[in-house]
Amino acid sequence: MSMDDTVRAAIPAELSGMVRSAKFADGIATIIADASGLGRSAAAQLQSELEQAVGAVPEVSEVRVALMADKVERRIIAVGSGKGGVGKSTLTTNLAVALANAGRKVGVVDADVYGPSQPLLFGTQNEKHRAEGQTLIPTETEFGVKLLSMGQLIEPGRAIAWRGPMVGQALGQLIEADWGDVDTLLVDLPPGTGDVQLTMLQKFKPAGALIVSTPQDLALIDATRAMDLFRQGEVPIIGLVENMSGYICPHCGETSNPFGHGGTESAAQGLGVPFLGRVPLDMAIRVASDTGQPPAANDLPQGQPFAAIAEQLSAWLDRSA
Numbered sequence: 422m423s424m425d426d427t428v429r430a431a432i433p434a435e436l437s438g439m440v441r442s443a444k445f446a447d448g449i450a451t452i453i454a455d456a457s458g459l460g461r462s463a464a465a466q467l468q469s470e471l472e473q474a475v476g477a478v479p480e481v482s483e484v485r486v487a488l489m490a491d492k493v494e495r496r497i498i499a500v501g502s503g504k505g506g507v508g509k510s511t512l513t514t515n516l517a518v519a520l521a522n523a524g525r526k527v528g529v530v531d532a533d534v535y536g537p538s539q540p541l542l543f544g545t546q547n548e549k550h551r552a553e554g555q556t557l558i559p560t561e562t563e564f565g566v567k568l569l570s571m572g573q574l575i576e577p578g579r580a581i582a583w584r585g586p587m588v589g590q591a592l593g594q595l596i597e598a599d600w601g602d603v604d605t606l607l608v609d610l611p612p613g614t615g616d617v618q619l620t621m622l623q624k625f626k627p628a629g630a631l632i633v634s635t636p637q638d639l640a641l642i643d644a645t646r647a648m649d650l651f652r653q654g655e656v657p658i659i660g661l662v663e664n665m666s667g668y669i670c671p672h673c674g675e676t677s678n679p680f681g682h683g684g685t686e687s688a689a690q691g692l693g694v695p696f697l698g699r700v701p702l703d704m705a706i707r708v709a710s711d712t713g714q715p716p717a718a719n720d721l722p723q724g725q726p727f728a729a730i731a732e733q734l735s736a737w738l739d740r741s742a
Protein backbone atom coordinates (compact mmCIF):
# COMPACT_ATOMS: atom_id res chain seq x y z
CA MET A 422 0.00 0.00 0.00
CA SER A 423 1.38 3.43 -0.94
CA MET A 424 1.39 6.16 1.68
CA ASP A 425 -1.29 8.00 -0.34
CA ASP A 426 -3.49 4.90 0.08
CA THR A 427 -2.64 4.66 3.78
CA VAL A 428 -3.76 8.27 4.28
CA ARG A 429 -6.96 7.65 2.31
CA ALA A 430 -7.70 4.51 4.32
CA ALA A 431 -7.49 6.53 7.55
CA ILE A 432 -10.41 8.74 6.46
CA PRO A 433 -13.71 7.62 8.07
CA ALA A 434 -16.10 6.03 5.57
CA GLU A 435 -18.80 8.67 6.10
CA LEU A 436 -16.38 11.45 5.06
CA SER A 437 -14.63 9.69 2.20
CA GLY A 438 -17.36 10.66 -0.32
CA MET A 439 -16.35 14.29 0.14
CA VAL A 440 -12.61 13.71 -0.29
CA ARG A 441 -11.40 14.56 -3.78
CA SER A 442 -7.73 13.73 -3.23
CA ALA A 443 -5.37 12.54 -0.51
CA LYS A 444 -1.59 12.83 -0.97
CA PHE A 445 1.40 12.22 1.25
CA ALA A 446 4.91 13.65 0.89
CA ASP A 447 7.67 14.40 3.41
CA GLY A 448 5.49 13.67 6.43
CA ILE A 449 2.74 16.04 5.21
CA ALA A 450 -0.71 14.72 4.27
CA THR A 451 -2.65 17.02 1.95
CA ILE A 452 -6.38 16.42 1.71
CA ILE A 453 -8.70 18.18 -0.70
CA ALA A 454 -12.37 17.85 0.19
CA ASP A 455 -15.60 19.18 -1.27
CA ALA A 456 -17.56 21.18 1.28
CA SER A 457 -20.23 22.43 -1.13
CA GLY A 458 -23.52 23.08 0.57
CA LEU A 459 -22.10 22.83 4.08
CA GLY A 460 -22.57 25.79 6.36
CA ARG A 461 -19.57 27.39 8.03
CA SER A 462 -19.76 25.28 11.19
CA ALA A 463 -20.29 21.98 9.36
CA ALA A 464 -17.31 22.79 7.13
CA ALA A 465 -15.17 23.55 10.19
CA GLN A 466 -16.24 20.24 11.73
CA LEU A 467 -15.36 18.36 8.52
CA GLN A 468 -11.94 19.96 8.56
CA SER A 469 -11.22 19.02 12.17
CA GLU A 470 -12.48 15.45 11.75
CA LEU A 471 -10.19 14.99 8.72
CA GLU A 472 -7.25 16.47 10.62
CA GLN A 473 -7.82 14.17 13.56
CA ALA A 474 -8.33 11.00 11.55
CA VAL A 475 -5.37 11.52 9.22
CA GLY A 476 -3.21 12.96 12.00
CA ALA A 477 -3.51 9.60 13.78
CA VAL A 478 -1.43 7.89 11.05
CA PRO A 479 2.03 7.49 12.69
CA GLU A 480 4.01 8.62 9.59
CA VAL A 481 1.99 11.84 9.29
CA SER A 482 3.51 14.80 11.08
CA GLU A 483 1.24 17.47 9.60
CA VAL A 484 -2.21 17.47 7.97
CA ARG A 485 -3.22 20.18 5.51
CA VAL A 486 -6.88 20.24 4.59
CA ALA A 487 -8.17 22.36 1.70
CA LEU A 488 -11.93 22.69 1.45
CA MET A 489 -13.48 23.56 -1.88
CA ALA A 490 -17.04 24.78 -2.15
CA ASP A 491 -19.22 25.53 -5.11
CA LYS A 492 -20.46 29.01 -4.49
CA VAL A 493 -24.20 28.76 -3.92
CA GLU A 494 -25.96 31.20 -6.16
CA ARG A 495 -28.43 32.77 -3.77
CA ARG A 496 -31.22 34.94 -5.02
CA ILE A 497 -33.03 37.47 -2.90
CA ILE A 498 -36.75 37.88 -3.40
CA ALA A 499 -38.18 40.94 -1.69
CA VAL A 500 -41.75 40.74 -0.39
CA GLY A 501 -43.16 44.22 0.03
CA SER A 502 -46.37 46.11 0.53
CA GLY A 503 -47.44 49.72 0.47
CA LYS A 504 -49.01 49.62 3.91
CA GLY A 505 -48.93 47.50 7.04
CA GLY A 506 -51.29 44.74 8.01
CA VAL A 507 -52.07 43.52 4.50
CA GLY A 508 -50.60 40.07 5.14
CA LYS A 509 -47.08 40.46 3.72
CA SER A 510 -45.51 38.45 6.55
CA THR A 511 -48.13 35.71 6.38
CA LEU A 512 -47.57 35.42 2.64
CA THR A 513 -43.76 35.33 3.05
CA THR A 514 -43.92 32.50 5.59
CA ASN A 515 -46.29 30.40 3.56
CA LEU A 516 -44.49 30.94 0.26
CA ALA A 517 -41.23 29.95 1.95
CA VAL A 518 -42.77 26.76 3.33
CA ALA A 519 -44.41 25.90 -0.01
CA LEU A 520 -41.14 26.49 -1.92
CA ALA A 521 -39.25 24.32 0.58
CA ASN A 522 -41.89 21.58 0.20
CA ALA A 523 -41.25 21.77 -3.54
CA GLY A 524 -37.57 21.05 -2.95
CA ARG A 525 -35.94 24.49 -2.92
CA LYS A 526 -33.47 25.51 -0.21
CA VAL A 527 -35.22 28.47 1.34
CA GLY A 528 -34.34 31.08 3.92
CA VAL A 529 -36.43 33.94 5.31
CA VAL A 530 -35.02 37.28 6.46
CA ASP A 531 -37.50 39.13 8.60
CA ALA A 532 -36.47 42.71 7.86
CA ASP A 533 -39.66 44.24 9.18
CA VAL A 534 -38.01 46.50 11.76
CA TYR A 535 -41.31 47.85 12.98
CA GLY A 536 -43.19 44.58 13.37
CA PRO A 537 -40.96 41.53 13.12
CA SER A 538 -43.48 38.69 13.13
CA GLN A 539 -41.68 35.79 11.45
CA PRO A 540 -40.57 34.11 14.71
CA LEU A 541 -44.24 33.96 15.75
CA LEU A 542 -45.33 32.69 12.34
CA PHE A 543 -42.67 29.95 12.37
CA GLY A 544 -43.14 29.20 16.08
CA THR A 545 -39.50 30.00 16.94
CA GLN A 546 -40.08 33.02 19.17
CA ASN A 547 -38.37 31.36 22.14
CA GLU A 548 -35.20 30.57 20.23
CA LYS A 549 -32.26 32.98 20.31
CA HIS A 550 -30.13 33.42 17.21
CA ARG A 551 -26.62 32.04 17.57
CA ALA A 552 -23.55 33.69 16.13
CA GLU A 553 -20.02 32.64 15.29
CA GLY A 554 -17.93 35.77 15.69
CA GLN A 555 -19.81 38.41 13.73
CA THR A 556 -21.68 35.85 11.61
CA LEU A 557 -25.24 34.97 12.53
CA ILE A 558 -26.39 31.36 12.27
CA PRO A 559 -29.98 31.13 11.01
CA THR A 560 -32.53 29.22 13.08
CA GLU A 561 -33.66 25.94 11.51
CA THR A 562 -37.45 25.95 11.68
CA GLU A 563 -39.45 22.73 11.78
CA PHE A 564 -40.72 23.47 8.26
CA GLY A 565 -37.41 23.07 6.42
CA VAL A 566 -36.93 26.85 6.14
CA LYS A 567 -34.06 28.77 7.79
CA LEU A 568 -34.91 32.02 9.53
CA LEU A 569 -33.27 35.18 10.80
CA SER A 570 -35.30 38.04 12.22
CA MET A 571 -34.70 41.68 13.10
CA GLY A 572 -36.88 40.85 16.08
CA GLN A 573 -33.99 38.98 17.59
CA LEU A 574 -31.51 41.81 17.03
CA ILE A 575 -33.58 44.61 18.49
CA GLU A 576 -35.25 44.95 21.83
CA PRO A 577 -39.01 44.95 21.38
CA GLY A 578 -40.34 48.49 21.19
CA ARG A 579 -36.96 50.08 20.37
CA ALA A 580 -37.27 49.87 16.60
CA ILE A 581 -38.88 53.27 16.18
CA ALA A 582 -35.69 54.94 17.44
CA TRP A 583 -33.56 53.22 14.81
CA ARG A 584 -31.90 55.42 12.26
CA GLY A 585 -30.93 54.56 8.69
CA PRO A 586 -27.32 53.44 9.25
CA MET A 587 -28.29 51.12 12.12
CA VAL A 588 -31.02 49.58 10.05
CA GLY A 589 -28.62 49.11 7.15
CA GLN A 590 -26.04 47.45 9.39
CA ALA A 591 -28.59 45.09 10.91
CA LEU A 592 -29.95 44.18 7.48
CA GLY A 593 -26.40 43.41 6.32
CA GLN A 594 -25.90 41.07 9.28
CA LEU A 595 -29.08 39.21 8.43
CA ILE A 596 -28.41 38.88 4.71
CA GLU A 597 -24.72 38.03 5.00
CA ALA A 598 -25.32 35.35 7.63
CA ASP A 599 -24.24 31.73 7.36
CA TRP A 600 -27.04 30.63 5.01
CA GLY A 601 -25.21 27.47 3.87
CA ASP A 602 -26.99 25.86 0.92
CA VAL A 603 -29.94 28.27 0.84
CA ASP A 604 -30.57 29.28 -2.79
CA THR A 605 -33.68 31.43 -2.34
CA LEU A 606 -33.84 34.10 0.33
CA LEU A 607 -37.23 35.71 0.87
CA VAL A 608 -36.99 39.08 2.58
CA ASP A 609 -40.07 40.24 4.49
CA LEU A 610 -39.75 44.03 4.22
CA PRO A 611 -41.37 46.62 6.43
CA PRO A 612 -44.33 48.32 4.77
CA GLY A 613 -43.71 51.45 2.71
CA THR A 614 -40.57 52.80 1.11
CA GLY A 615 -38.15 53.55 3.96
CA ASP A 616 -34.54 52.90 5.02
CA VAL A 617 -34.68 49.11 4.71
CA GLN A 618 -35.92 49.27 1.13
CA LEU A 619 -33.26 51.82 0.17
CA THR A 620 -30.47 49.75 1.75
CA MET A 621 -31.73 46.67 -0.06
CA LEU A 622 -31.63 48.43 -3.40
CA GLN A 623 -28.20 49.92 -2.78
CA LYS A 624 -26.43 46.97 -1.19
CA PHE A 625 -28.36 43.73 -1.62
CA LYS A 626 -30.25 44.14 -4.84
CA PRO A 627 -33.08 41.62 -5.02
CA ALA A 628 -33.50 39.40 -8.08
CA GLY A 629 -37.19 40.28 -8.01
CA ALA A 630 -39.93 41.76 -5.86
CA LEU A 631 -43.37 40.53 -5.01
CA ILE A 632 -45.96 43.04 -3.82
CA VAL A 633 -48.92 42.24 -1.59
CA SER A 634 -52.07 44.30 -1.41
CA THR A 635 -55.62 44.05 -0.19
CA PRO A 636 -58.30 44.85 -2.76
CA GLN A 637 -59.22 48.39 -1.54
CA ASP A 638 -58.21 51.35 -3.69
CA LEU A 639 -56.21 52.96 -0.88
CA ALA A 640 -54.08 49.87 -0.33
CA LEU A 641 -53.56 49.61 -4.07
CA ILE A 642 -52.35 53.21 -4.35
CA ASP A 643 -49.76 52.48 -1.64
CA ALA A 644 -48.79 49.21 -3.34
CA THR A 645 -48.20 51.11 -6.59
CA ARG A 646 -45.84 53.46 -4.75
CA ALA A 647 -43.91 50.49 -3.32
CA MET A 648 -43.67 49.03 -6.78
CA ASP A 649 -42.36 52.30 -8.24
CA LEU A 650 -39.42 52.22 -5.86
CA PHE A 651 -38.37 48.76 -7.08
CA ARG A 652 -38.84 49.80 -10.66
CA GLN A 653 -36.61 52.82 -10.14
CA GLY A 654 -34.01 50.47 -8.66
CA GLU A 655 -34.39 48.23 -11.74
CA VAL A 656 -35.67 45.29 -9.70
CA PRO A 657 -38.12 43.21 -11.73
CA ILE A 658 -41.62 43.03 -10.28
CA ILE A 659 -42.51 39.33 -10.17
CA GLY A 660 -46.13 40.19 -9.60
CA LEU A 661 -48.94 41.37 -7.37
CA VAL A 662 -50.79 39.21 -4.85
CA GLU A 663 -54.23 40.05 -3.51
CA ASN A 664 -54.68 39.08 0.13
CA MET A 665 -57.83 39.18 2.23
CA SER A 666 -59.72 38.83 -0.97
CA GLY A 667 -63.19 37.62 -0.10
CA TYR A 668 -64.19 36.55 3.41
CA ILE A 669 -65.04 32.93 3.97
CA CYS A 670 -67.67 32.71 6.73
CA PRO A 671 -66.52 30.10 9.28
CA HIS A 672 -70.18 29.16 9.98
CA CYS A 673 -71.81 28.84 6.59
CA GLY A 674 -68.76 28.80 4.28
CA GLU A 675 -70.26 31.56 2.14
CA THR A 676 -67.90 34.11 0.59
CA SER A 677 -68.47 37.87 0.93
CA ASN A 678 -66.21 40.75 -0.13
CA PRO A 679 -65.71 43.25 2.72
CA PHE A 680 -62.77 44.94 0.94
CA GLY A 681 -64.11 44.61 -2.59
CA HIS A 682 -62.99 42.03 -5.08
CA GLY A 683 -60.66 41.86 -8.04
CA GLY A 684 -59.12 45.31 -7.45
CA THR A 685 -55.58 43.99 -7.38
CA GLU A 686 -55.98 41.98 -10.55
CA SER A 687 -57.25 44.95 -12.53
CA ALA A 688 -54.55 47.17 -10.97
CA ALA A 689 -51.93 44.63 -12.07
CA GLN A 690 -53.34 44.70 -15.58
CA GLY A 691 -53.31 48.49 -15.62
CA LEU A 692 -49.71 48.55 -14.39
CA GLY A 693 -48.55 45.86 -16.77
CA VAL A 694 -47.34 43.46 -14.05
CA PRO A 695 -48.37 39.83 -13.56
CA PHE A 696 -51.17 39.01 -11.14
CA LEU A 697 -50.05 36.00 -9.11
CA GLY A 698 -53.27 35.09 -7.34
CA ARG A 699 -55.48 35.78 -4.35
CA VAL A 700 -55.67 34.51 -0.80
CA PRO A 701 -59.07 34.70 0.92
CA LEU A 702 -59.63 36.32 4.30
CA ASP A 703 -60.06 33.15 6.31
CA MET A 704 -60.08 32.94 10.09
CA ALA A 705 -58.37 29.55 9.90
CA ILE A 706 -55.34 31.26 8.28
CA ARG A 707 -55.10 33.73 11.15
CA VAL A 708 -55.52 31.07 13.83
CA ALA A 709 -52.96 28.70 12.30
CA SER A 710 -50.51 31.58 11.76
CA ASP A 711 -50.78 32.78 15.35
CA THR A 712 -49.90 29.32 16.63
CA GLY A 713 -46.79 28.97 14.48
CA GLN A 714 -48.36 26.46 12.09
CA PRO A 715 -48.24 27.98 8.59
CA PRO A 716 -51.24 26.68 6.61
CA ALA A 717 -48.93 25.82 3.69
CA ALA A 718 -47.13 23.27 5.90
CA ASN A 719 -50.15 21.06 6.20
CA ASP A 720 -52.40 19.49 3.67
CA LEU A 721 -55.21 21.91 4.50
CA PRO A 722 -57.43 23.77 2.04
CA GLN A 723 -56.08 27.05 3.51
CA GLY A 724 -52.63 26.14 2.21
CA GLN A 725 -53.72 25.83 -1.40
CA PRO A 726 -53.77 29.51 -2.44
CA PHE A 727 -50.23 29.87 -1.08
CA ALA A 728 -49.06 26.74 -2.91
CA ALA A 729 -50.53 28.07 -6.18
CA ILE A 730 -48.72 31.41 -5.78
CA ALA A 731 -45.50 29.59 -4.81
CA GLU A 732 -45.74 27.61 -8.05
CA GLN A 733 -45.81 30.83 -10.03
CA LEU A 734 -42.88 32.20 -8.05
CA SER A 735 -41.03 28.96 -8.66
CA ALA A 736 -41.69 29.18 -12.41
CA TRP A 737 -40.38 32.76 -12.36
CA LEU A 738 -37.23 31.62 -10.51
CA ASP A 739 -36.67 28.91 -13.14
CA ARG A 740 -37.23 31.31 -16.02
CA SER A 741 -34.90 33.96 -14.68
CA ALA A 742 -32.12 31.56 -13.58
Ligand SMILES: Nc1ncnc2c1ncn2[C@@H]1O[C@H](COP(=O)(O)OP(=O)(O)OP(=O)(O)O)[C@@H](O)[C@H]1O
Nearest residue numbers: 505506507508509510511536701702703706707710
Ligand atom coordinates in the same frame (compact mmCIF):
# COMPACT_ATOMS: atom_id res chain seq x y z
N1 LIG B 1 -55.68 35.81 4.34
C1 LIG B 1 -55.79 36.03 5.63
N2 LIG B 1 -56.85 35.59 6.34
C2 LIG B 1 -56.98 35.84 7.67
N3 LIG B 1 -56.10 36.54 8.38
C3 LIG B 1 -55.01 37.01 7.73
C4 LIG B 1 -54.79 36.79 6.34
N4 LIG B 1 -53.62 37.38 6.00
C5 LIG B 1 -53.13 37.94 7.11
N5 LIG B 1 -53.96 37.73 8.15
C6 LIG B 1 -53.82 38.20 9.54
O1 LIG B 1 -53.73 39.63 9.48
C7 LIG B 1 -52.76 40.11 10.41
C8 LIG B 1 -51.70 40.91 9.65
O2 LIG B 1 -51.00 40.03 8.79
P1 LIG B 1 -49.43 40.15 8.57
O3 LIG B 1 -48.71 40.36 9.86
O4 LIG B 1 -49.01 39.02 7.70
O5 LIG B 1 -49.42 41.51 7.73
P2 LIG B 1 -48.21 42.44 7.36
O6 LIG B 1 -48.59 43.08 6.09
O7 LIG B 1 -46.93 41.70 7.37
O8 LIG B 1 -48.26 43.46 8.53
P3 LIG B 1 -47.06 44.34 9.16
O9 LIG B 1 -46.56 45.14 8.05
O10 LIG B 1 -47.77 45.11 10.21
O11 LIG B 1 -46.07 43.35 9.67
C9 LIG B 1 -52.23 38.88 11.12
O12 LIG B 1 -52.95 38.70 12.30
C10 LIG B 1 -52.53 37.73 10.16
O13 LIG B 1 -52.71 36.48 10.82
